Structures are given as C-alpha cells and as structure tokens.
Amino acid sequence: MPDGGAAVPGGGPAGGGPVTPGGGAVLPQQAPGGGRFPAPARFVALGDSLTEGLGDPVPGGGWRGWAALLAGALGERPGGVELVNLARSGALAAELAERQLPVARELGPRFASLVVGANDTLRAAFAIERVAAALDRAHGALSADGAVVLTACLPDPGRILGLPAPLARPLARRMRAVNTVVHAVSARYQGVHLHLAEHPWVAERACWSVDRLHPSERGHRLLARGFHAALAAAGLPVGPPPALTLDGPPPTRAGSARWMATRGTRWVADRCTDLLPGLLGLALQECRHGAAGAGRLLDAASDQATRTALAALDGSAGVDGANHGADGAEGADGLDGSEGPDRADEADGPGRPGGSDDARPGKTAATVKGAATMTG
Numbered sequence: 001m002p003d004g005g006a007a008v009p010g011g012g013p014a015g016g017g018p019v020t021p022g023g024g025a026v027l028p029q030q031a032p033g034g035g036r037f038p039a040p041a042r043f044v045a046l047g048d049s050l051t052e053g054l055g056d057p058v059p060g061g062g063w064r065g066w067a068a069l070l071a072g073a074l075g076e077r078p079g080g081v082e083l084v085n086l087a088r089s090g091a092l093a094a095e096l097a098e099r100q101l102p103v104a105r106e107l108g109p110r111f112a113s114l115v116v117g118a119n120d121t122l123r124a125a126f127a128i129e130r131v132a133a134a135l136d137r138a139h140g141a142l143s144a145d146g147a148v149v150l151t152a153c154l155p156d157p158g159r160i161l162g163l164p165a166p167l168a169r170p171l172a173r174r175m176r177a178v179n180t181v182v183h184a185v186s187a188r189y190q191g192v193h194l195h196l197a198e199h200p201w202v203a204e205r206a207c208w209s210v211d212r213l214h215p216s217e218r219g220h221r222l223l224a225r226g227f228h229a230a231l232a233a234a235g236l237p238v239g240p241p242p243a244l245t246l247d248g249p250p251p252t253r254a255g256s257a258r259w260m261a262t263r264g265t266r267w268v269a270d271r272c273t274d275l276l277p278g279l280l281g282l283a284l285q286e287c288r289h290g291a292a293g294a295g296r297l298l299d300a301a302s303d304q305a306t307r308t309a310l311a312a313l314d315g316s317a318g319v320d321g322a323n324h325g326a327d328g329a330e331g332a333d334g335l336d337g338s339e340g341p342d343r344a345d346e347a348d349g350p351g352r353p354g355g356s357d358d359a360r361p362g363k364t365a366a367t368v369k370g371a372a373t374m375t376g
Contacts, residue, residue: 040082041110043071044147046100046138050154051087051115055209056220057248066215067113069224069242074111076237081111092120097134105145112142113150113227117182118157121174124278128174128302132181132309136188143189148236150227151186153179153197160202160212166290170282173299177306184310192230196223217246 045051045067053065071083084107086100093116104112120131142149156175158168179197186193201207207219215223224242232238289295 040080041075042107043074043081043083043111044104044107044109045083045085045087045113046096046104047087047115048091048119049089049214051113052089055214056217066220066223069221070227073228073239073242090119091116093117093131093134097137101138101141105141109147112147114138115152117178118154121157121171121178126174128177128181128305129309129312131178132313135181135185136313139185139189139191149191151182151191152194153182155197155202166283166286167279169286173302177302180306181310192234194226194230196226217248
C-alpha cells in the first residue's frame with residue numbers, strides 16, 4: 001500500500017472521480033449540464049487487516065473489504081464519499097494513534113473508522129491501559145475535528161480459532177477488556193458504535209475466510225451493512241445498503257487445508273516467538289486457578305485493570321493528538337498473519353486537501369446500541 005493510504009473514490013476500485021497521485025486533492029467531477037459537483041466528502045478508515053480488507057480479494061490482486069463496500073453506500077448521491085484506507089496489516093492500537101492518526105487528520109474526513117485491538121490481544125506484552133490511551137487519543141482528535149467516528153466491538157479470536165479452553169479464556173478476557181474500552185470511548189465522544197462481538201453471523205463459518213482470522217467476502221458485506229444500519233439509525237445520510245450478493249466463491253474446506261499447509265504454519269511459527277510462550281504461561285495460570293476454584297479471580301483482576309485504564313482517561317484531554325504519548329507498534333503480526341512488520345512503514349501524510357467545510361459536520365452521531373440487523 002502506498003504511503004498515505006489508498007484513495008478509493010466511491011468505495012470501489014473502479015468508481016468515483018479522479019484523484020491526484022498520493023491521495024491529494026480530489027478534482028471536481030463533471031455534473032450533468034456542464035456544471036461541477038463539489039469535491040466528495042472523505043471516509044478515512046484506520047485500523048489493521050480487518051479494515052484493510054483481508055479476506056475479500058479483488059480480481060487482479062489486492063483487497064476490497066467492508067470499508068470500501070460501506071463507502072459506496074455513504075452520502076446523499078453515488079460516489080459522493082471518497083474512501084482513503086490507511087489500515088495496515090498487523091497494526092496495534094498504539095501504532096494507529098502514532099502513525100495513522102496524523103495522516104487521517106490532515107485529510108479532514110467527514111467519516112472515520114477506528115477498528116483495532118485484536119492484534120493487541122495477541123501480544124505477549126498486552127496492556128489494556130496502552131490500548132485505552134491510544135483509542136482515546138484517536139477518537140478524541142477525530143471527533144474534535146468534526147468527523148463522525150465509527151467503532152466496533154470485535155469477536156473473541158480464541159473462539160473463532162476454536163482454541164482449547166485454557167488457551168481461549170485468557171484471549172477472551174483480553175478481548176472483553178478491549179471491547180469494554182472501545183465501547184466506553186465511543187460513548188465518551190458520541191461515536192457510532194457497532195456491537196459486533198456477539199452478532200449471530202460471527203459464528204457462521206461461511207462468514208470467515210480460509211485463515212479463520214479475517215471475514216470472508218460475505219463477512220465483510222455483513223460488517224458493512226451493520227455500520228450502514230448504525231449510521232442510518234443515527235440519522236446520518238446513507239444510500240441503499242451494500243448488497244449481500246457475492247462476487248466470488250465462498251471459502252472451502254480444501255482452501256482452508258491449503259492455507260494451513262502453507263501460510264498457516266508460518267503464522268504459528270511466528271507466534272511461537274511472541275505470543276505462544278506467554279500464552280502457555282497464562283494457560284498454566286488458568287489451569288491452576290481453575291483447579292483451586294478461583295478462576296473468577298482472574299476475571300476480577302482483568303476487570304479492575306480495565307476500570308483503572310478508563311479512569312486514567314478522565315485526566316486526559318483526549319482531543320489533542322499532539323499531547324498524548326502512545327507507544328509505538330511492537331513485535332510481529334498477530335491477527336493478520338505473518339506479513340505485518342514489512343508493511344507497517346510510517347506514512348508521511350499529504351497536506352490538507354481542499355474541500356467544502358460544510359461536508360464535515362460536528363459531533364452529531366450517537367452511540368448505537370443493538371444496531372439494525374446485519375443479515376439481508
């Protein structure tokens with residue numbers, strides 16, 4: 001992905017008006033009768049490989065994903081919202097705040113998405129206070145800039161991967177902590193929040209790609225429809241929801257086996273040098289507490305750490321990106337396979353492009369609980 005992200009007018013690889021190289025200013029489109037349409041509003045997507053689109057390939061190579069599908073359904077006319085996707089495979093919450101956020105703010109988006117945190121749960125050095133500080137910094141800054149910010153609670157990776165209980169429970173505990181933080185930060189800044197973690201489609205095998213770590217095309221379409229429904233419920237302008245008709249074949253058992261025999265083994269090997277030693281220690285701790293009937297103590301300790309992390313945010317400004325110190329990205333890829341570190345180069349953002357100020361409303365969105373159904 002080029003520095004500064006990929007600009008996708010209208011949310012699709014072949015849609016919308018022209019964009020100058022490097023994601024610069026958008027040229028006005030020719031309107032019927034010889035007039036000019038105003039420059040499209042921007043949807044800037046921040047996050048990791050889930051937002052980058054892994055699992056939803058496009059012909060000729062590359063990824064599309066839920067953000068591109070949603071961008072095509074935003075705004076008051078087709079092609080009225082341009083997508084700039086800054087998401088990077090392997091990104092942690094701190095990397096989003098350090099590297100992606102400054103670029104996003106330069107672009108002056110009307111809509112922005114912050115979907116991140118699963119990679120953090122797959123790190124040996126997981127710290128919920130670091131995740132909370134990074135998300136608060138990013139959400140606060142984008143909200144203060146006038147963007148409508150989208151967030152989502154994520155499903156438990158241990159459940160998706162079908163890990164044994166002693167391994168799955170520590171990951172579930174971490175994911176619950178991240179989701180609690182995401183929900184609280186979204187409510188704090190009146191963002192549009194999607195409760196994805198417990199949605200029924202998360203348990204459908206057809207909604208996941210062969211790696212079982214990223215949504216399939218169907219999963220990305222359902223995720224886009226969920227955000228579309230949440231935005232509509234918040235009273236924001238949207239067009240028809242993204243279609244559920246698939247462009248490609250669904251994942252197969254044979255494809256899953258091929259992935260495990262090739263890329264899957266490499267992913268497991270990478271984890272053996274980062275997460276696995278720590279996770280085995282957590283599993284042993286889980287078994288000891290379980291044998292002593294004290295498993296709830298681990299839950300209580302995690303909940304207390306989450307409360308402490310959220311309480312620490314009350315003393316921060318939240319909206320000044322320059323005054324929040326977030327740690328940089330660490331380690332190799334987690335949720336996103338084995339290619340993250342090679343693709344996490346810092347992007348130098350372009351100057352603020354031109355555009356109409358009336359395309360950027362203030363904080364008008366509200367947290368949406370139980371957004372409309374994601375099945376079509």
